[in-house]
Amino acid sequence: MKVAVIGTGYVGLTTAVSLAMKGHDVLGIDLVEAKIVQLQQGKSPIYEPGLEEALGELLKSGTLKFTTQIADAWEAEILFICVGTPESADGTADLRYVFAAVSAVESLHRKAPRDRAVVMKSTVPVGTGDRIAELLREIDGLHVVSNPEFLREGNALKDALQPTRIVIGTDHQDAADAMEKLYQGVSATRVSTTRANAELIKYASNAFLATRISFMNELARLSGELGTDIVTVAHGMGLDSRIGPEFLRAGVGYGGSCFPKDTIALLQLANQHGISLTILDKVREVNTKQPTWFLEQLRKQMDDVAGKRIAVLGLAFKPETDDIREAPSLKVLEALQKDGASIVAYDPIAVDIVRPLFPKVEYTDNPVEAFIGADAALLITEWKECVQLDWEEIKASMAAPLLFDGRNAWPAKQLKDAGFHYTGVGRS
Ligand SMILES: NC(=O)c1ccc[n+]([C@@H]2O[C@H](COP(=O)([O-])OP(=O)(O)OC[C@H]3O[C@@H](n4cnc5c(N)ncnc54)[C@H](O)[C@@H]3O)[C@@H](O)[C@H]2O)c1
Numbered sequence: 001m002k003v004a005v006i007g008t009g010y011v012g013l014t015t016a017v018s019l020a021m022k023g024h025d026v027l028g029i030d031l032v033e034a035k036i037v038q039l040q041q042g043k044s045p046i047y048e049p050g051l052e053e054a055l056g057e058l059l060k061s062g063t064l065k066f067t068t069q070i071a072d073a074w075e076a077e078i079l080f081i082c083v084g085t086p087e088s089a090d091g092t093a094d095l096r097y098v099f100a101a102v103s104a105v106e107s108l109h110r111k112a113p114r115d116r117a118v119v120m121k122s123t124v125p126v127g128t129g130d131r132i133a134e135l136l137r138e139i140d141g142l143h144v145v146s147n148p149e150f151l152r153e154g155n156a157l158k159d160a161l162q163p164t165r166i167v168i169g170t171d172h173q174d175a176a177d178a179m180e181k182l183y184q185g186v187s188a189t190r191v192s193t194t195r196a197n198a199e200l201i202k203y204a205s206n207a208f209l210a211t212r213i214s215f216m217n218e219l220a221r222l223s224g225e226l227g228t229d230i231v232t233v234a235h236g237m238g239l240d241s242r243i244g245p246e247f248l249r250a251g252v253g254y255g256g257s258c259f260p261k262d263t264i265a266l267l268q269l270a271n272q273h274g275i276s277l278t279i280l281d282k283v284r285e286v287n288t289k290q291p292t293w294f295l296e297q298l299r300k301q302m303d304d305v306a307g308k309r310i311a312v313l314g315l316a317f318k319p320e321t322d323d324i325r326e327a328p329s330l331k332v333l334e335a336l337q338k339d340g341a342s343i344v345a346y347d348p349i350a351v352d353i354v355r356p357l358f359p360k361v362e363y364t365d366n367p368v369e370a371f372i373g374a375d376a377a378l379l380i381t382e383w384k385e386c387v388q389l390d391w392e393e394i395k396a397s398m399a400a401p402l403l404f405d406g407r408n409a410w411p412a413k414q415l416k417d418a419g420f421h422y423t424g425v426g427r428s
């Protein structure tokens with residue numbers, strides 16, 4: 001099928017690549033010319049495992065192309081909208097990019113009319129799809145579909161190729177059929193529903209996942225006091241099929257471009273309807289405090305961090321991505337800097353993105369070097385490069401063997417046996 005994807009960020013680029021891999025004829029569109037030039041040369045502006053390799057092959061075969069001109073999409077029968085929906089000052093989702101994209105689609109359609117589905121992959125508040133449908137009501141052949149995206153960064157291409165489910169929200173049979181044809185051969189359960197239901201499924205899923213994390217983080221604080229081990233507790237809980245093992249990892253808090261903004265957007269949407277989502281409100285509160293709570297563990301063991309050399313391992317909001325949006329590392333760096341610590345930081349991918357924000361921090365391109373002369377080391381993102389380490393060499397090189405494991409990913413027992421003073425999140 002002829003497909004156009006508006007917005008070539010994490011979601012748009014992954015969508016474009018995955019649909020082209022399935023044999024569709026795909027055009028990626030972005031306003032940022034530099035990004036398009038880079039993409040046309042086969043270079044991915046973002047880091048996602050497998051993405052750049054696939055991009056190169058698809059460009060060669062001609063099934064994937066890029067442009068800054070929406071007019072080039074005149075043949076497209078399906079137009080995906082994958083632009084950002086960032087947090088506004090009041091917490092609601094900022095829809096200006098979505099409406100700009102819709103208006104571009106509208107002008108394209110007026111010049112080159114045909115039957116088309118406008119598919120919203122951006123995460124938008126409940127009612128947005130219906131609002132857009134109302135705006136486009138008098139335009140023949142343009143049908144609005146909600147098809148929320150559930151991919152995880154760091155695993156984006158795999159998630160797009162093998163999604164957990166495909167949610168299609170539309171009231172138009174031809175558009176539903178076109179979406180079914182598009183995803184033919186993808187073995188995932190379909191949920192065919194209204195646009196509003198589809199939109200709420202997306203927000204509710206993210207809010208629920210965030211809730212699990214905050215629940216475990218709060219429980220971890222108690223576990224630390226009780227002398228129990230939250231990792232063992234999570235394992236025991238997760239064996240109950242009603243609970244399941246995923247998203248029970250306590251840590252330094254969730255970050256990223258989705259959970260923080262989507263939870264506040266859902267809260268604000270509820271407020272607009274006179275409903276208080278009290279649980280979700282607390283989920284956010286726990287998460288905001290989690291990096292501070294983690295640093296308190298450090299302060300309890302080091303009277304004063306001023307002038308102390310502190311190693312920070314991992315800066316991206318999660319492993320296998322260069323994304324630092326709402327990364328807990330940023331809060332940690334800010335607090336340590338305020339306390340007068342001398343910081344040395346490592347991340348395999350995200351250093352160049354963090355450096356301009358924290359120019360006074362020292363950066364290293366070798367994780368083991370970060371520990372040299374350090375009075376304490378903090379694990380913030382569990383990259384394998386930050387976890388699989390030569391601990392004997394590290395022990396000999398640190399000024400003091402103090403380890404704070406913000407992801408419960410370092411080998412606690414081995415480290416304690418080796419003479420480190422190890423502190424995890426909610427571990428005995
Ligand atoms: N990042 C994720 O893991 C993820 C997963 C699921 C859903 N989402 C949702 O998908 C949407 C996109 O997220 P993202 O992380 O890919 O954002 P992003 O910021 O990485 O990319 C958005 C892209 O859209 C482009 N753009 C903006 N306005 C445009 C326009 N009018 N025409 C053409 N291009 C335009 C920008 O230049 C940018 O390249 C958001 O609503 C987000 O909540 C994100």
Ligand SMILES: O=c1ccn([C@@H]2O[C@H](COP(=O)(O)OP(=O)(O)O[C@H]3O[C@H](CO)[C@@H](O)[C@H](O)[C@H]3O)[C@@H](O)[C@H]2O)c(=O)[nH]1
Pocket residue numbers: 123149150151152153154206209213246247248249250251252253254255256257258259262317318
């Ligand atoms: O048990 C866990 C699992 C995750 N995290 C943290 O939670 C954040 C988010 O992680 P993850 O969900 O894996 O990454 P995202 O790429 O943000 O993906 C989420 O947000 C996307 C955007 O909406 C959705 O599409 C995905 O389904 C949803 O998982 C990260 O900081 C993780 O470190 C934890 O602290 N504990």
